[in-house]
Amino acid sequence: MKLNNADLLPEKNPIDGAWVVADSGQRLTVKNAATGAAIAGVPLLGQAETQRAIAAAEVAQRAWKRRSAAERAQVLHRWVRLIEENREDLASLMTAEGGKPLAEARGEVGYAASFITWFAEEAKRIDGALLQPVNPTQRYIVSKQPVGVCAAITPWNFPAAMITRKAAPALAAGCAIIVKPAEQTPLTALALAKLGEEAGLPPGVLQVLTGDAQAIGGELCRNPTVRKLSFTGSTETGRLLMAQCAPTIKKLSLELGGNAPVIVFDDADLQLAVSGIMASKFRNSGQTCVCANRIYVQRGIYPALADALVNAVQALKVGNGMEEKVTQGPLIDQRAVEKVEQHIRDALEKGATLLTGGQRHPLGGNFFTPTVIGNVNQAMRFAREETFGPVAPLIPFDTDEEVVGYANDTEFGLAAYLFTRDARRQWLIPEALEYGMVGVNTGLISNEVAPFGGIKQSGLGREGSRFGIDDYLELKYICIAL
Numbered sequence: 001m002k003l004n005n006a007d008l009l010p011e012k013n014p015i016d017g018a019w020v021v022a023d024s025g026q027r028l029t030v031k032n033a034a035t036g037a038a039i040a041g042v043p044l045l046g047q048a049e050t051q052r053a054i055a056a057a058e059v060a061q062r063a064w065k066r067r068s069a070a071e072r073a074q075v076l077h078r079w080v081r082l083i084e085e086n087r088e089d090l091a092s093l094m095t096a097e098g099g100k101p102l103a104e105a106r107g108e109v110g111y112a113a114s115f116i117t118w119f120a121e122e123a124k125r126i127d128g129a130l131l132q133p134v135n136p137t138q139r140y141i142v143s144k145q146p147v148g149v150c151a152a153i154t155p156w157n158f159p160a161a162m163i164t165r166k167a168a169p170a171l172a173a174g175c176a177i178i179v180k181p182a183e184q185t186p187l188t189a190l191a192l193a194k195l196g197e198e199a200g201l202p203p204g205v206l207q208v209l210t211g212d213a214q215a216i217g218g219e220l221c222r223n224p225t226v227r228k229l230s231f232t233g234s235t236e237t238g239r240l241l242m243a244q245c246a247p248t249i250k251k252l253s254l255e256l257g258g259n260a261p262v263i264v265f266d267d268a269d270l271q272l273a274v275s276g277i278m279a280s281k282f283r284n285s286g287q288t289c290v291c292a293n294r295i296y297v298q299r300g301i302y303p304a305l306a307d308a309l310v311n312a313v314q315a316l317k318v319g320n321g322m323e324e325k326v327t328q329g330p331l332i333d334q335r336a337v338e339k340v341e342q343h344i345r346d347a348l349e350k351g352a353t354l355l356t357g358g359q360r361h362p363l364g365g366n367f368f369t370p371t372v373i374g375n376v377n378q379a380m381r382f383a384r385e386e387t388f389g390p391v392a393p394l395i396p397f398d399t400d401e402e403v404v405g406y407a408n409d410t411e412f413g414l415a416a417y418l419f420t421r422d423a424r425r426q427w428l429i430p431e432a433l434e435y436g437m438v439g440v441n442t443g444l445i446s447n448e449v450a451p452f453g454g455i456k457q458s459g460l461g462r463e464g465s466r467f468g469i470d471d472y473l474e475l476k477y478i479c480i481a482l
C-alpha cells in the first residue's frame, strides 16, 4: 500500500522505545476489507512481549506523571498537529483495513484528533479540593492522581477514534497506556503511535501490541501492574474481560453493545426524521454501537416515512470506500454478512415485509445491499439483538407508553433517538428512556464535549467530556494534624 509518509506503515510494534517484531518472528496479515487482498503484516505478539511492555510502561509512567500538565498538553497538541498533517494517509489506512468510505475515514481523523485536543486542555484543569475540617487542628486535602499503567482493547469500527478517546485522557492524566487494537485494523493504531512518538511522547508511555488477542488481553487483565482496563467491543467479550480483571480488582471502563431504538412520532418533521435515520443507521454501513437498530414509527406517519426512507436508501452508493462517491463500504467480514442475513430471514419468516434490498450486493465479498424491512415486531431478532449492518427495520406503534416500553425492553442502554416537534415529548420521552445518551431530532450525537457511554449491559464509565478524565484519576485524601 502506498502512503505519502512511508513511516506510517511500520509493520513493527513500539515497545519500550524500540520498534520490534514478535519473539517468534510470526506475523498477522492485514487484509483490505473491500478486496480481500493482503495490505501489510504486523507482528503476532503474545504474553512475553506484553509483559515487557507492561514493565516498560511502569517505568515510563513514573517520569511522565511528574511532567507538568502544561508539558503533557504540549506533547498532545503536537500529536494533533501531526495527525492533521497526515490526515490523508490515516484515512487511506482506515478505509483499506476497515472498509469505511474515505469521507467517513477523513471525518474520523478529525473526530479522533478532537479527543486529544480536548484532553490536552483538560489536563490543566485536574484540580482537587480543600475540605472544611471537623476539627480546627486538622486540614484535609483531596488531590487527583493518575491511575498508573492503563490498557486499552479497541474494536475495528473506529480504528483511530476508539484509541484516542482512551489514550488522550490517560496520557493527559499522567498515565501510561498500552493499546491492543483489533486484529482487523492494527495499521491505523501503529501509524498513530508513530506520530505520537514524533510528537514527543516518551518511550513506553504509549505502546501498541498487535497479535494474539487472548494472550495479550489475558496478560493485560491479569497483570497486577496494569491498574485499569478500558475496553470497547462486544458485550460478550466485555463480560469475559471483566471476569479476568476481577482477581486484580482493576478499574474498568467498558463501552459495549447497543440496540439503539429510534422513535418517530406522528408529529415529527418527516425530512428531518429520514435524514436523522440515514445518518444514524447507515454510517459505517450500520457498524457502530450507536447505530439505529430498530425504528419505531407511529402509525399516522408510517406510510410516508417508509416511502421516504426507501427512496433515501436506494440512493446510497455501495462500493470500495476508496472511490470518492461511495457512501456504503463493505461489512467487516463474512460473519457480519451472515448475521445480517439471519436477522432478515428471521423477520421475513415471522411475517415482516421486504421494502428494498434484502440480499448480498452484486459486488460480492463482504458487500451487502442497503435494506429496509417493514412491519417488524418485538418478537423478531431485530428488536432484541444488535444487527450491526445496513438494515433498517420499521416497527409500527400507537401510543407513547407502548413505545417507551418497547424501547426499554432490552438489556442494552447505550443510545436512543426520537423525532418529534412536541416540546413535552422532547423532555419527557428522553427522561423515560433507560439509555446513557438520547438524541432528539438528530441522528448524530457523539462529540468530544459530551459524555459517551451506556447504562445496563452497555457498559461502565464515560468517555470524552469533562467527566471522561475522571476514569483515569484516583482521589487521594490527605489529613494533616497540626
Ligand code: ADP
Binding pocket: 153, 154, 155, 156, 180, 181, 182, 183, 213, 214, 216, 217, 218, 232, 233, 234, 235, 237, 238, 240
Ligand atoms: P467484534 O465481535 O466486533 O470483533 P470483540 O468484542 O470480539 O468484537 O472485539 C473487540 C476487541 O476485543 C478486539 O480488539 C478483539 O481483538 C478483542 N478481543 C476479543 N476477544 C478477546 C479476548 N478473549 N481477550 C482480549 N481481547 C479480546
